[in-house]
Amino acid sequence: MSRLVTLSDAELVQHCRAGDPGAWNELVERYSRYVYAIAIRGFRLSDEDAEDVFQDVFTRVYTRLDSLRDDSALRPWIAQLTRRRCLDALVSKGREVPAEEVYSVDESTDLAEVEEAFTVREALAGLSESCQDILDRFFTRDQSYRTISNELDLPSGTIASRIARCLGRLRDQLEGRNDASEGSRK
Amino acid sequence: MTGSYDQERLGVLLRALRPAPLGWVRAAQELPSARRTIDEIVARAEADLAFREALITNLEQALAVEGYEPDRRILDELRDRLTER
Numbered sequence: 453m454s455r456l457v458t459l460s461d462a463e464l465v466q467h468c469r470a471g472d473p474g475a476w477n478e479l480v481e482r483y484s485r486y487v488y489a490i491a492i493r494g495f496r497l498s499d500e501d502a503e504d505v506f507q508d509v510f511t512r513v514y515t516r517l518d519s520l521r522d523d524s525a526l527r528p529w530i531a532q533l534t535r536r537r538c539l540d541a542l543v544s545k546g547r548e549v550p551a552e553e554v555y556s557v558d559e560s561t562d563l564a565e566v567e568e569a570f571t572v573r574e575a576l577a578g579l580s581e582s583c584q585d586i587l588d589r590f591f592t593r594d595q596s597y598r599t600i601s602n603e604l605d606l607p608s609g610t611i612a613s614r615i616a617r618c619l620g621r622l623r624d625q626l627e628g629r630n631d632a633s634e635g636s637r638k
Numbered sequence: 639m640t641g642s643y644d645q646e647r648l649g650v651l652l653r654a655l656r657p658a659p660l661g662w663v664r665a666a667q668e669l670p671s672a673r674r675t676i677d678e679i680v681a682r683a684e685a686d687l688a689f690r691e692a693l694i695t696n697l698e699q700a701l702a703v704e705g706y707e708p709d710r711r712i713l714d715e716l717r718d719r720l721t722e723r
Contacts (some may be wrong), residue, residue: 473670480666488658503662507711510666514673569654572643576652591652616645623643 454478457577462523469517479526480510485592486527486570487534494563495538501545505537512537527570535563575625583618590615665709672712679706680719693720 456478459467464482467475487509491502512533520529576584586604589595590611601608643651657663679701683690692700697716701708708716 476670477667480663484658484663484666485655488662489655493654503659506658506662507665510669511711514669565651565654569651572648572651573655587652591649592656619645619648622648623645626643 460524461526465517465520465523465526476514479513483527483530485573486566487530489566489569490531490534490563491538494535494560494566495542497538497541501541505534505541508537509534531567572622572626575622578625579618579621583621586611586614587618587622665711672709675706675708676712676715676719679716683720690720 454474456464456467456472456474459475459478461482464475464479468479484506487506488502491497491505492499497505509530513530520526576587579587586600589600589603595603597608597611600606600611606614679693683693689700689704692703693716697713697720701713701716
C-alpha cells in the first residue's frame with residue numbers, strides 16, 4: 453500500500469501543492485468514485501455529460517488547489533464543484549432546473565446516499581487489504597463467488613462467509629468498534 | 639448517517655460508489671503532464687509567430703507536424719488559450 457493512501461486529505465493537498473508526483477494520482481483515486489457517483493447517481497447525467505463534468509472537476513481542483521482555504525475541506529469543496537458543474541450540464545442541455553433544486557441538492561436522497569457511501573468507503577480503507585479486496589470485487593465490480601474464488605484462489609464455499617465476516621468488521625469500524633489490528637486511514 | 643448498518647444496508651452503500659471508468663481516471667491523473675504540454679505549446683506560440691499562425695490555421699495538423707498527439711480536451715483548451723488574446 454502506498455504511503456500516500458494513509459494521508460489525511462489536508463496532508464494530501466499539501467503534498468499536491470509541493471509537486472509530489474504520486475499525490476495527485478492518489479487524490480484522483482480517492483475522489484474519482486465520489487465525483488462519478490454524484491454525476492451519475494445524484495444528477496443522473498448521461499455518460500457523455502458525466503465524463504465532461506468528471507474531467508472538468510478534476511481540472512478545476514488541480515488548477516485552483518492554491519485557492520482552497522482549509523485543506524481539510526477538500527471533500528466538501530469537490531462536492532460543491534461537482535454539483536455546480538452537474539447543474540451547468542443540465543442547464544446547457546436545455547433541462548429546466550427549478551430554483552428549489554439548485555438550493556436543495558443537499559437534501560436529495562441520492563446525494564445524501566453518496567455522502568454516506570463515501571463515509572463507508574473511508575471506513576473500508578481501515579480494513580485489511582484482503583477484506584477491502586473481496587468487498588470491492590463483490591459489491592462494486594459485481595464479481596460472482598466463482599470469479600472471486602478463481603481470481604483469489606480461495607475455496608468457493610468460503611466466499612460468502614468471508615464477505616459476511618468482512619461486512620461485520622466494516623460495521624464495527626463504522627460504529628467505532630474497530631479491532632486494534634485494523635488500521636485507519638484518517 | 640444512520641448509525642445502524644446491517645449487511646443489506648452496507649451492500650447498498652458499497653454499491654453506490656462504483657469505480658469510474660478507468661480511462662476517465664487515467665485522463666484526470668495525467669492532468670499535470672497535460673497542463674505542462676499546453677503551457678509549453680502556448681509559450682512556443684508566443685515566441686514563434688509562424689508556429690502560432692500554423693496553430694490557428696489548423697491546430698491538429700500543426701501539432702502533429704511537431705510530434706504532439708493531444709486529446710480533445712487539450713485541443714479545446716489550446717483553442718481557447720490561442721484565441722483569448
